[in-house]
Amino acid sequence: MKKIFAVLAAAAVMIISAIPALALIPEEYASQNLYAPERLKPRVVDDADILPGFAEDKLLSRLDSISEEHNIDVVLVTVNSLGGRAPDKFARDYFAYNGFGMGDGKDGFVFMLAMDTRDYSIQCTGKGEEIFNDYGTGFLVDQMYGDLHDGDYYDAFDKYADISEDFIKEWEKGTPYSATHRAKGKLHPGWILGALIGGAVIGLIVSESIKAQLTSVSMQHGADDYIRKNSFKLTVQRDNFLYKNVTKTRIESSSGSSGGSHGHVSHGSSGGHSFSGRSGKF
Incomplete structure (x- = not known):
């Protein structure tokens, strides 16, 4: 009897935890596969409640500004549970059935985070697929992954905003980032300054330590002082070939996509529109 009760309780918890996720995707459009x-919904929905209120408001203001300036929806959503959907399908459904996407092509992309399974997914449609191609989604994940893994969610989402804007601007120039035109990861100025100061301090300590060990040695101005007369006599001179060792290493060709260690490339559709993107664990 106890086992039956435990199973029923677990099932109830799973159903209850799935309700908020399902509520994020309007059934009236999902059931008919119709784009809203x-x-x-707003462009930032923190349903998992992992951000302070001020941080959510700041991110929303930022994504609204980027989206409206470039006419491309940049969306972020966090959930506690995926409600039984695969992460890539959930992200696509959320974007389409909530009516995201700007222009006739419904241009844009969404980054989704699920806390119970520690899944992420970035899904792009319309011009968003050109802006964040396979290389772009890999680059984005590589830049965000460390912060996501460490629980620094605001820092990760702040990078999402920065990188999205950078990629959009480069696409607008007609030179979208790709495997042959790579973006550069950004280092915080404080890290650079700290590395320079730290390197200088360590170098000074090491040099002073070495110098202290050589106080009994005085500098000589010629090599003769270091040679003992008649101490070296060469009696036999010959060259012997001992062995030959050859090693070969196969060089794999580039796949043209970074970030593969953290996820996989996915393709699908929702609401009659095609999507491409990348999903994985953090």
């Missing part, structure tokens, strides 16, 4: 005619 207008945007139904």
Whole structure:
């Protein structure tokens, strides 16, 4: 009897935890595979409640500004549970059935985080697929992964905003980032300054330590002082070939996509629109 009760309780918990995730995707559009005619939610929805209120508001203001300036929806959503959906399908469904996407092509992309399974997914549609191609989604994940893994969610999402804007601007120039035109990861100025100061301090300590060990040695101005007369006599001179050792290393060709260690490339559709992106664990 106790086992039956435990199973029923676990099932109830799973159903209850799935309700908020399912509520994020309007069933009236999902059941008919229809793209919602207008945007139904803000561009930042922290359903998992992993951000302080001020941080959520700041991110929303930032993503609204980027989206409206470039006419491309940049969306972020966090959930406690995926409600039984695969992470890539959840992200696509969330974007389409909540009416995200700007212009006739429904241009944009969404970054989704699921806390119970520690899944992420970045899904792009319309011009978003050109902006974040396979290389771009890999680069984005590589830049965010460390912060996501460490629980520094605001820092990760701040990078999402920065990288999205950078990639959009480069695409607008007609030179989207790709495996042959790579973006550069950004280091915080404080890290650079700290590395320089730390390197200088360590170098000074090491040099002073070595110098202290050589106080009994005085500098000589010629090599003769270091040679003992008649101490070296060469009696036999010959060259012997001992052996030959050859090693070969196969060089794999580049796949044209970074970030593969953290996820996989996915393709699918929701609401009659095609999507491409990358999903994985953090």
